[in-house]
Amino acid sequence: MLYRYVVILFLPFALLNCDIKTKEEKADTVQYNYTNHLINETSPYLIQHAHNPVNWYPWGEEALTKAREEDKPIFLSIGYAACHWCHVMEKESFENVEIAAFMNEHFINIKVDREERPDVDQLYMKFVQMFSGSGGWPMTVLLTPDQEPFFGGTYFPAEDRYGKPGLKKILKFASDFYENDKEKLHHNLTLIHDAFDKEVKVVENNIIPTKKDFIIAIEKLSSYFEPEYGGIGHAPKFPATQALYLFLLMYKDSGNDEFLEMVEYTLKNMSEGGIYDQVGGGFARYSTDEKWLVPHFEKMLYDNAQLASLYLDAYTLTKNANYLDIAESILRFVKRELLSPEGGFYSSLDADSDGGEGKYYVWDRREVEKILTKKEAAIFCEFYDITYSGNYEGKNILHIVEKKAVLAKKYNISEKQVYDILGKSKVKLFIEREKRVKPALDDKIITSWNALMLSAFAKAFQITRKVEYKKVILNNIQFIQKQLQKEGKLYHTYKAGESKYTAFIDDYAYLIQAYLDSYEALFDKSFIESAVKLTNDALDGFSDIEKGDFYYTSKKQTPLIKRLKAGGDQSIPSATGIMLMNLQRLSALFEDGRYMARVELIYKQFAEDMNTNPYGYGNFLRALHSYRNGMPEIVIVYKSGQDLTTYFDVIFKNFIPGKIVKLINEKEKERINPHVDSLKKMINNNITIYLCHDFTCSPPITKPNELFEELM
Numbered sequence: 001m002l003y004r005y006v007v008i009l010f011l012p013f014a015l016l017n018c019d020i021k022t023k024e025e026k027a028d029t030v031q032y033n034y035t036n037h038l039i040n041e042t043s044p045y046l047i048q049h050a051h052n053p054v055n056w057y058p059w060g061e062e063a064l065t066k067a068r069e070e071d072k073p074i075f076l077s078i079g080y081a082a083c084h085w086c087h088v089m090e091k092e093s094f095e096n097v098e099i100a101a102f103m104n105e106h107f108i109n110i111k112v113d114r115e116e117r118p119d120v121d122q123l124y125m126k127f128v129q130m131f132s133g134s135g136g137w138p139m140t141v142l143l144t145p146d147q148e149p150f151f152g153g154t155y156f157p158a159e160d161r162y163g164k165p166g167l168k169k170i171l172k173f174a175s176d177f178y179e180n181d182k183e184k185l186h187h188n189l190t191l192i193h194d195a196f197d198k199e200v201k202v203v204e205n206n207i208i209p210t211k212k213d214f215i216i217a218i219e220k221l222s223s224y225f226e227p228e229y230g231g232i233g234h235a236p237k238f239p240a241t242q243a244l245y246l247f248l249l250m251y252k253d254s255g256n257d258e259f260l261e262m263v264e265y266t267l268k269n270m271s272e273g274g275i276y277d278q279v280g281g282g283f284a285r286y287s288t289d290e291k292w293l294v295p296h297f298e299k300m301l302y303d304n305a306q307l308a309s310l311y312l313d314a315y316t317l318t319k320n321a322n323y324l325d326i327a328e329s330i331l332r333f334v335k336r337e338l339l340s341p342e343g344g345f346y347s348s349l350d351a352d353s354d355g356g357e358g359k360y361y362v363w364d365r366r367e368v369e370k371i372l373t374k375k376e377a378a379i380f381c382e383f384y385d386i387t388y389s390g391n392y393e394g395k396n397i398l399h400i401v402e403k404k405a406v407l408a409k410k411y412n413i414s415e416k417q418v419y420d421i422l423g424k425s426k427v428k429l430f431i432e433r434e435k436r437v438k439p440a441l442d443d444k445i446i447t448s449w450n451a452l453m454l455s456a457f458a459k460a461f462q463i464t465r466k467v468e469y470k471k472v473i474l475n476n477i478q479f480i481q482k483q484l485q486k487e488g489k490l491y492h493t494y495k496a497g498e499s500k501y502t503a504f505i506d507d508y509a510y511l512i513q514a515y516l517d518s519y520e521a522l523f524d525k526s527f528i529e530s531a532v533k534l535t536n537d538a539l540d541g542f543s544d545i546e547k548g549d550f551y552y553t554s555k556k557q558t559p560l561i562k563r564l565k566a567g568g569d570q571s572i573p574s575a576t577g578i579m580l581m582n583l584q585r586l587s588a589l590f591e592d593g594r595y596m597a598r599v600e601l602i603y604k605q606f607a608e609d610m611n612t613n614p615y616g617y618g619n620f621l622r623a624l625h626s627y628r629n630g631m632p633e634i635v636i637v638y639k640s641g642q643d644l645t646t647y648f649d650v651i652f653k654n655f656i657p658g659k660i661v662k663l664i665n666e667k668e669k670e671r672i673n674p675h676v677d678s679l680k681k682m683i684n685n686n687i688t689i690y691l692c693h694d695f696t697c698s699p700p701i702t703k704p705n706e707l708f709e710e711l712m
Helices: 002-009 044-048 061-070 084-094 097-106 118-132 167-180 182-199 211-222 241-254 257-272 301-318 321-337 365-371 374-383 404-410 415-433 447-464 467-484 505-522 525-542 575-590 593-612 618-629 645-652 704-711
Strands: 056-058 074-079 108-113 139-143 149-153 489-495 498-502 633-638 660-665 688-693
Touching: 044 108, 056 061, 061 074, 061 108, 074 084, 074 118, 084 097, 097 167, 118 139, 118 149, 118 182, 139 167, 149 167, 149 182, 167 182, 211 241, 211 257, 211 593, 211 618, 241 257, 241 301, 241 618, 257 301, 257 321, 301 321, 301 447, 321 447, 321 467, 365 374, 365 415, 374 404, 374 415, 404 415, 447 467, 447 489, 447 505, 447 645, 467 489, 467 505, 489 505, 505 525, 505 575, 525 575, 575 593, 575 618, 575 660, 593 618, 645 704, 688 704
Parallel strands: 056 108, 074 108, 633 660
Antiparallel strands: 074 139, 139 149, 489 498, 633 688
């Protein structure tokens, strides 16, 4: 690995025994009242640091110019509002006036919200991963005034601890190194440049992966499955929604029960574990253990969007109502906690509250016994493993350890009575929990994350036809079009009445997907038009014309020192992978070969990556499945007043991967694809369905049972 070579260059940072001279050892407890350059920012994360004694600047020309003019290195700190260890580092170091004074004298200090500036985050995260072999937040990077990184890591304690060098030591050595050893610095920067350049592969491949390649990749991915508790890999354990969806595809194609069992076992254990908020709904970001018991308590919009969609997909395949219940509980949580009055979705809830991580979510057994009746408490505590000793720092994280049938037999009541007792008890605990100090809300609204959740609500409406979901969809689209799509320009974030930052490729990719999904929920043709406009803008602004894939930043954005590509999946889906599917959907809708030509270029570019790293390229493989298996186009022709519910149930309540649904009102003159759609007519005034595949359509279908037989 290249990073090992780079680490050796900087090993003295961890070995030098130097420190900042202090006047008093109690400097970190001194009371202060400071205001720095973050005070006028809108990001909740940046505002959290606006009164640190560190003279923070936001990323921008003012700070970068100051660094160049004063020839000072840049101390770059990147995090986000819900990050627990970001809070720890702030308290230990950035509120320490001794450390702050040294930083202010020797560095230009820049704070970045990774959610506002994912371009800055991704660029320097790549360096940190090369430098140290791992990454995460808070991220700490030292740069030259020309933004070249020369040291990096994640969390550092103020003093040497946990086997890590203390920030005091790092700052002192970095300052001396920058000021007094420029020759070595420039030599190291050259090596770093070379390492970056070697990471950019030149791919010469003219072969598009086959269906067999897809199967081999998913079989390889299945070898990563952890059979004892489910999921992919060991602690810390993330939900891995992309991988689980691919297993659903394999089960659908092959009928191999093992793939479905891996998904169902994981979904069950996650929904019964502590990673799922048993009282209030919604999932935490990941589990710190492999059992899904102890979560990293922050709740992110993007995780819950992807999990809601996955549980909905699992429901359509298995008809297990519990999966639908979990999905809808996620959406209720989002509506309650993360939906703004304007219709946008907020970003996240913090891991910490009232001075402790997870304090909002954990319970003491005696507390539960005071809230519930004796019988309720006995049943509830047994079901959720609530003990006097606790399972997390003397408290209890609720997780399901008992079956309702066992409790019904033990307490000589029916299973329905057990179900009712648990439900009423959860309501009582929820009401009591509402009195606690809540985790801080990051009420920044991000286009890409909004779009993921919009797609989840669209899928939920397709399945349930619930009016409340339709309202959320319409209000969210209205918000996006009013606040994030202005004067032909797409913005990345919105907060406090201000739209900021030119959008990145994931904003475009996810929003195109969300418009297409919303069309198939509400059949408003303007959503297709919006998707086409955004697609053309994305192709124009982000494309590598020769290779077909996408840069993360637009050619119109202020360039950083490197322009990175949008590669594989991270905690959010790959924008390039999503664009593959978007382009395939649009190609099928409009029979436009230009879209498919771009798709095939991308497949050639990433064929090797999909094969060697199926976990990191799940969305590419998902798109490849549709490319190789075909995308069934379902065209519904009807006239106003006819009830389409039975047909929608067949289409949307069953698992039909890659489907494209088009609705045509025979009396309307406008069509999505006028030349082709005008040929499709109603038969004998009946609702008529045409199933099309590879530019060939079936004979017209006029009965729901015939439609089911053809689709299944």
